[in-house]
Amino acid sequence: MSEAAALTGRCQCGAVAWRAPAPMLWAALCHCGDCRRAASSDYVSWFGVPRAETLWSGPRAFYKSSPKVVRSFCGACGAPLSFETDIFPDETHLYAATLDDVGAYRPTAHIFWSERLPWVRFDDALPKHPKGLQHAAAQGAALLK
Numbered sequence: 001m002s003e004a005a006a007l008t009g010r011c012q013c014g015a016v017a018w019r020a021p022a023p024m025l026w027a028a029l030c031h032c033g034d035c036r037r038a039a040s041s042d043y044v045s046w047f048g049v050p051r052a053e054t055l056w057s058g059p060r061a062f063y064k065s066s067p068k069v070v071r072s073f074c075g076a077c078g079a080p081l082s083f084e085t086d087i088f089p090d091e092t093h094l095y096a097a098t099l100d101d102v103g104a105y106r107p108t109a110h111i112f113w114s115e116r117l118p119w120v121r122f123d124d125a126l127p128k129h130p131k132g133l134q135h136a137a138a139q140g141a142a143l144l145k
């Protein structure tokens with residue numbers, strides 16, 4: 001992986017950093033209740049990267065938020081860092097807000113739009129899928145690789 005083709009990011013305190021190859025596999029804004037609670041945020045700007053090629057440094061902590069899902073966060077500052085699920089075993093999902101270069105992020109869709117908070121408003125033209133990635137893909141959306 002060349003320097004130019006790498007995505008990099010870090011937590012709030014800088015103790016944990018990650019590095020993954022570009023381009024992102026997909027990029028979408030998730031409004032589901034699980035993501036919202038895990039991040040304490042109105043919604044989460046996610047993207048996917050190849051799990052085997054994603055490198056981590058620093059004191060990460062892990063939380064199994066459901067039987068098939070492990071989320072990680074910084075063990076020092078607590079910033080949320082990743083989502084991994086057995087449903088997408090080759091992918092790690094990262095928070096766009098942790099990117100060193102946030103300009104590298106171009107979301108292509110909203111997912112779990114049906115669960116959005118009442119005060120969340122968007123006037124973009126992106127597709128707004130009522131459910132998640134798998135459901136959107138089943139409807140023919142090009143969210144997945």
Ligand SMILES: [Zn+2]
Nearest residue numbers: 011013074077
């Ligand atoms: Zn930290």
Ligand SMILES: [Zn+2]
Nearest residue numbers: 030031032035
């Ligand atoms: Zn979600």
